[in-house]
Amino acid sequence: MAAVKIVVDVMLKPEILDPQGQAVSNALPSLGFAPASSLRIGKHVELELEASDEQAALEQAEKMAETLLANPVIEDYTVRLA
Amino acid sequence: MTPRIGVVTFPGSLDDRDAQRAVRLAGAEPVALWHGDASLHGVDAVVLPGGFSYGDYLRCGAIARFAAVMGTIVEQAANGLPVLGICNGFQVLCESHLLPGALTRNQHLHFINRDQRLRIESTSTVWTSEYAEGQDIVVPVKNGEGCYVADEKTLDELEASGRVVARYVGGNPNGSSRDIAGIANAAGNVVGLMPHPEHAIEDLTGPGTDGLTFFTSVLKRLVDA
Numbered sequence: 051m052a053a054v055k056i057v058v059d060v061m062l063k064p065e066i067l068d069p070q071g072q073a074v075s076n077a078l079p080s081l082g083f084a085p086a087s088s089l090r091i092g093k094h095v096e097l098e099l100e101a102s103d104e105q106a107a108l109e110q111a112e113k114m115a116e117t118l119l120a121n122p123v124i125e126d127y128t129v130r131l132a
Numbered sequence: 133m134t135p136r137i138g139v140v141t142f143p144g145s146l147d148d149r150d151a152q153r154a155v156r157l158a159g160a161e162p163v164a165l166w167h168g169d170a171s172l173h174g175v176d177a178v179v180l181p182g183g184f185s186y187g188d189y190l191r192c193g194a195i196a197r198f199a200a201v202m203g204t205i206v207e208q209a210a211n212g213l214p215v216l217g218i219c220n221g222f223q224v225l226c227e228s229h230l231l232p233g234a235l236t237r238n239q240h241l242h243f244i245n246r247d248q249r250l251r252i253e254s255t256s257t258v259w260t261s262e263y264a265e266g267q268d269i270v271v272p273v274k275n276g277e278g279c280y281v282a283d284e285k286t287l288d289e290l291e292a293s294g295r296v297v298a299r300y301v302g303g304n305p306n307g308s309s310r311d312i313a314g315i316a317n318a319a320g321n322v323v324g325l326m327p328h329p330e331h332a333i334e335d336l337t338g339p340g341t342d343g344l345t346f347f348t349s350v351l352k353r354l355v356d357a
Binding site: 062067069093112121123 | 150190191194198226227233235236238239240241279281282297307
């Protein structure tokens with residue numbers, strides 16, 4: 051068994067409106083920045099799993115992402131080694 | 133025997149007492165259920181109340197879905213147990229896959245708290261059978277993440293099968309797809325509603341008594357059964 055570090059990134063699907071991202075985007079010009087043509091906010095999850103190997107850890111994390119970390123109805127996710 | 137209607141308390145539930153009170157004023161016996169207790173203690177129906185279960189961590193309702201009591205509710209809902217999810221309870225029902233779609237951040241980002249006009253679109257659910265179809269009611273709405281979303285196919289299916297239970301009238305408070313305020317499962321025993329009927333059960337404490345009919349509807353069904 052080894053500790054495997056994994057990163058899960060969760061983003062709202064492109065077709066789902068991200069009002070939080072829009073609000074942040076709208077705040078940029080007031081700070082003197084050029085407006086962003088797109089700004090979307092997601093979640094970044096860092097996991098450390100005990101597993102027999104990296105592949106097993108990735109499979110576990112994939113299941114976690116699918117059932118809890120992301121809601122596949124509104125969100126996409128990616129799972130990768132840290 | 134007086135029907136017994138359970139109201140689940142999760143850590144962070146806010147409206148469990150109001151829901152119990154609505155159950156009592158409708159004429160049923162409220163039963164407090166605890167998130168960590170898998171037993172429903174023989175209740176005839178269940179209300180999942182509003183609030184911020186588990187602090188809305190990760191996503192609203194995402195952690196509550198894994199509470200011990202939810203395992204039993206999901207199982208019993210498949211056997212016809214009437215379940216009403218209000219606000220956070222609606223979010224829990226979506227996260228539990230008892231209802232399709234999801235609830236996301238209000239389009240304008242503001243937390244909305246106001247009396248809201250709704251149109252009852254379906255009276256074929258156990259929670260709305262005593263309303264008249266097309267009846268307008270006024271109940272409070274108060275949410276930050278009440279924007280109902282689902283893919284177009286799911287929305288079309290909900291509309292075609294009469295599973296849109298209530299729609300916002302006179303202004304959509306959160307940007308919900310097709311002004312949807314509440315939906316039902318195919319069997320009509322599970323209903324999710326973003327506004328709060330349990331806050332409109334007495335003239336003294338709410339905008340009227342329009343909300344009480346959700347509770348008297350299920351009560352009538354249970355008594356007749």
